[in-house]
Amino acid sequence: MQEAGRNLTPSPLVRIVLRELWHLRGQVLAAALVVACGIGAYVGMRGTYHSLLVAQSDYYRAYRFADVFAQLKRAPEGLVARIRAIPGVAEVRTRVVADVTLDVPGLAEPATGRLVSIPERRAPMLNDLALRAGRWVEPGRRDEVIASETFARANGLRIGDSIGAVLNGRWTRLVVVGLALSPEYVYEVGPGALFPDNRRFGVLWMSREALGPAFQMDGAFNDVSLSLAASAIEQEVVDRLDRALAPYGGLSAYARRDQLSHRILTDEFGEIEITSTWIPGLFLGVAAFLLYVVLARLVSMQRAQLGLLKAFGYRDLTVGLLYLGFAVFAVGAGTAAGIALGLYLGHLNVGMYADYFHFPRLAFAVHPPVLATAMLIGLAAASVGALDAVRRAQRLPPAEAMRPEPPAAFREGFVERSGAGRWLSPAARMILRNLARHPWKALLSIVGIALAVGIMVVGRFGLDSAAYLLRVQLDVVQRGDVSVMFHEPREEAARDEIARLPGVVRAEGFRAVPVWLRSGHRAKKVQVLGLDANAELRRLVDRELRPMALPPEGLALSRKLAEILDVVPGDRVELEVLEGARPVREVPVAAIVDEYLGLSVYMDRTTLSRLLREDRPLSGVDLDVDPAQAGQLYAALKRLPPVAAVAVKDTLRRTVQDSLDRAFRIFSRIIVAFAGIIVAGMVYNSARIALSERGNELASLRVLGFREREVVAILLGEQALLVAAAIPLGLAIGHGLAAALVPVFDREMFRLPLVISGETYAWASLTAIAAAVFSGILVARRIRRLDLIAVLKTRE
Template sequence: MTALDRKLIRDLLHLRGQVIAIVLIVACGIASMVTMLSAYDSLKLTQQTYYDQYRFADVFVQLKRAPEHLRDRIQAIPGVQQVQTRVVRDVIIDVPGLEEPATGRLISIPEQRPPQLNGLALREGRYINPGRRDEVMVSETFAAANDLAIGDTLGAVINGRWQNLRIVGTALSPEYVYEIRGTDLVPDNQRFGVIWMGRQALGTAFDMDGAFNDANLLLTKGASEPAVIFQLDRLLEPYGGLGAYGRRDQISHRFLSDEITSLRATAVIMPIIFLGIAAFLLNLLLARLVSTQRDQIAVLKAFGYSNGDVGWHYLKLVTLVVLAGTLLGLGLGLWMGEAVTRNYANYYHFPVLTFEVEPSLVIISLAVSLAAALTGAFVAVQQAVRLPPAEAMRPEPPAQFRPTLVEQLGLQRCFSPAGRIILRNVERQPIKAGLTILGLSLAVAILVVGNSFSDAINYLIRVQFYEIQQEDITLTFTEPLSGSAQFDLHHLPGVIRVEPFRAVPARLRFQQRTYLGGLTGLPAEGSLRRLMDRDLNLLTLPTQGVLLTDKLADILGVQPGDTLTVEVLEGARPQREVPVVGLVKEWVGVAAYMNLSALNQLMREDTALSGAYLTVEPASLEAIYAELKVTPAVASVALRQNSLDRFEETISGNLAVFTTVIAMFATIIAFGVVYNAARIALSERGRELATLRIMGFSRAEVGFILLGEQALLLGVAIPLGCALGFGLAALMSVAYDTELYRWPLVVSRATYGLAIAIIAIAALISGGLILRQITRLDLVAVLKTRE
């Protein structure tokens, strides 16, 4: 071991407190990056492998009814490699042990098991047998949520007839990685499931022999998806085509892809903050170390050590510190990355979810951490290298003091001597003070943005489930029914209020922009599904025109007063020009609303209903559920309370883990910044503080001078950090502003208070450690002057 290596070990031991703090901050940055990138790589690889192996389709389309021979014409469209036609219908399912009616999505599959699009990964049991019309396979998640086993029986009303369905197998499909109905935000696997049934059996049950109402297409490599969709829509228009769409807009894929994208974004933002602070602290540490070791540097150079040897000596110190932080961060990040990846299995369902760590991730982690460290250490190392031996042998020139701004204004009498000392020192080193404030404010900001997620969730729940949705039950009919259906619903036991709605698929156009969605007609006097603006003021449905959610307006680029072209994809398929009369604020999905009478008039139909919102007596729920299970006209039942419970259960668990990790990381930052700044200040001003002690200042007063400076910087950093936190929350709100859901920008006073409290506690702990060192200050040793 060389002399420089022994010196290096002594330096590390002497600076162990500061080194540990920097190691922890580096570890937090690397851990956050490795966690998110490893989860990103694992999900991306698993998704792509699953899609390729089970032939996930590229284009999807639903329609009213088309003859099977049309399949050959679809196959002939340029760019189409394979076509799969199906029968798909939603029905009410009676699940053993489940009081509420569940919704089952019946999807036809070939009786034989040829290679097919959206292939099934068999999880348990077997494939259906040809000719057995009662045999079905169910999604593994639906079976698990309801404790269903092979051989169990489900009851279903299929095309008006009660039928028992016997489970022979469970499976997964790439079409339902995120198994969700189109109107939900989070899955409810207990009350919604996918059921695969033989093509002949399902076709016969719904009078679809030799016909289909759903088709999936796999495209050839390099094919133009828009061109295929255009020709497919034109071909299927006479058969009630509801508009084809690509994989990007398939709801399961969309949720999964948005999650993968957000993981990658988080993997960039968080490490930048942590490693930037680590670079700043390393710069402070090395700058002070070079300053206190001027005479040692001079001796080393006098004994023949070159500038490169001295520079490499200090770079090795930085490298060892960062390497320790990187290794700790890698270990923690891999552990957390696997936990995060496994957690996704609760929501995204794959046959095999493999945690993969690319070797390049380790290399990237080392490169990023070293780059941050060397950037922070560059100036200090350069100072050590350039320091001539003769100059290094002399003590540092004394600092130049000048009147502070407070003294220039004549306000010095308002401060005690200790207070004036604090102000002078802060003003003498503005860059150092500014960087300390920045580090502390970032810690506050991370806490604010982490806890703002809870505020956003609480706000979303309050608005969506208590202000907008007032109904207890939402019913959807298998086919549009006449207006008299709402009076029939009043005869259900315990029903208090019924409000019908009409939903029609439509293509909305404005200039060159198009959106494939629908129109929802609500009664003008309705109160169970309320429409509100961004200030939560109630909106009244106009007698003419359409109200758009603000997100849909952004997608189409329209403002109130503009005119939309509405092409209805149902019935007579009318095309109308409809004015936009207002914007609605909603946080889930996008929608276009019309007055129910106006929509019926646009459709040129008598009063027709697609479903209804109900409020019911709680005591009558069991009786209502029993009747709905055997009502042929009902295709699905959604319960507001169940949706709320599932949303809170899904979001709250993840949010608690996330906010805990954020609080831990931010506390480490705050502790590291405060402790390092105070520890360096103590080493820089040891002679000054010892002199004050000899002049009669008490330990408390000396401690106040040192820690008061840190308290002043913290006092400035807290409001700045709160503002930065709000800004980061605003950026997160923009990042999560998707078609599927939006993230409200809400930051409560409690969130600010919690962030301030955590930072204050971290500062008190680090301050207590510094006070212990002040009480042990050796006055004689500190006052020795270097010769």
């Protein structure tokens, strides 16, 4: 029994660790919280990334997402045999696809519906449907549709509800018999849109036997999808398909990587992967620094104990492991809490992404490798933070360790030499002297706090940038209230017809032509937008947002497109038109414009018509609208047969703002909370270490007559100066981090400009100050509880 009792008794080393952990519990907790933030960010973001990847992979495989896509004018079904004969093609699916205006119950503005044909009898097919509710369309029922679940939910549509639609000039009632999702529309956006508006755009699947005749596509198709064999060479298949479709108005085939929904999803995955690396890295770097400060002080305080341990025969390695164990305990606690936090954040993130990306099944799940990596990262942070302290403990000879630490060498500093001390109070001189005698410690504390302030700036940068992007694009560039797009190019008289509708103040026509732009080996498929020289509702702007005149000859390219093609004004590019006679022309680049959405190409409409040898037709009309009559205008547009889609600027602004706010606000709040923890942890640790080191000095001041408030001011005044010095540095770091993030969001679809508002700088500064004040209050309470007699005892 005695033997068993002895075995249960902790060893001296374990007792030392436990005692010091309790003694330094505040500092350990601060370091553990910072570690928890880093680990939580890593587990949450990485877990979200893997969950989205798994959901995407499972969805694509189960519902047979195609590998190659193409749209065209019209081709006979007999062409399918030729397409199927292309080497590498495994399966072919042809369809009829048409965009129409919809009259949705409860929605004032016209909505846009994309009608996609499906077989009357359900069978496995490419881009299959995940039927979520209701049933398949019945054979012979020409008015039945399956609606996208996202569109139906946004508009409160249920099975059996009906929607009004103009099908090739005829007003029709469509009955919703089912709700479904499709791998083609994980990210569901309308024609020409970059952000989802699920109330005003939706996909409707309709039987081929009903949709084909309605659009003169009986026995024909205008959309084709292919799956490829494992041995297929993708680009060769795309090129051969292009050649096969060219006589039928093919608009250039493209691989899955360029399919809009898949591309946006892939871009988002890339951003998550990048942020899941650098954000946790910043937090864990600060945690390592905190551990270094705590352990360095612990070694200094326990010199005598170290000497005794070594004198009694404990090896250097054993003593080093003692302090490493201290760090491992702190990081271990932080890692455990961080994993729990990461699981919560992961579920939160997945819920947010479910609003944008629509999968039949999307659930947060952490893969074991992610957890294992999180633990290894935590251990690495502990090792890095403890490394210097462990080496100091190992190198300290027993005889030297058992002697008191030599007093600091006191000499005149800058305050005394400059004469500034005469104008300062004794407390202020003490604060400045102590900072001057420990410059590296002060600098490291400033850098740690500054990093946290910088992270807070980055957390709100997305909100500022998105708000600026919207203002530029919707108030400076696109100044019209409503844009109307036609099914087919119309004569100039179509603009006059639209201009006579109620509420229209001004109407400006535009021509949109799909083209390939080529410069050397670089090429991009885009739309050339032909505008009138006197257009006011769409403007070209430069970097300073000053209006630019539309060049009378040549192209005006957005800066991003010019970078992709590697061209500057004066260069010439090859322009291959993808409709009509498909002419190929060489045209000059006349100007570069600055926009943040899409890849824009502008040209004078008269010049474009001359290049295409056509009589100035219109693809659509931009409208300036009287708000008082907007409702009448929308009602009229819903029933106009030529109209394919209607975009209302105010609803677009709200939709995009809501989308960006939801995306960035959650991220911003998490980052600000985490950064606040860093500031609080840094200030608390720094103040507690200073209290431990200077307890004798502060107690002496109390005995000499200094009031408690003055003693608190001396200790916390140092921290206040450190925070004051860290805030401007942190704002600069935040600006630099935001600048480093801009390339991450430099997509073809949209670019975030480097814009940070004064409100963001103020928010970051005030949050840092609030966190520092909170930590100062905790430390002040410790100072008030100082046992003056115990503290004044010195070790001889």
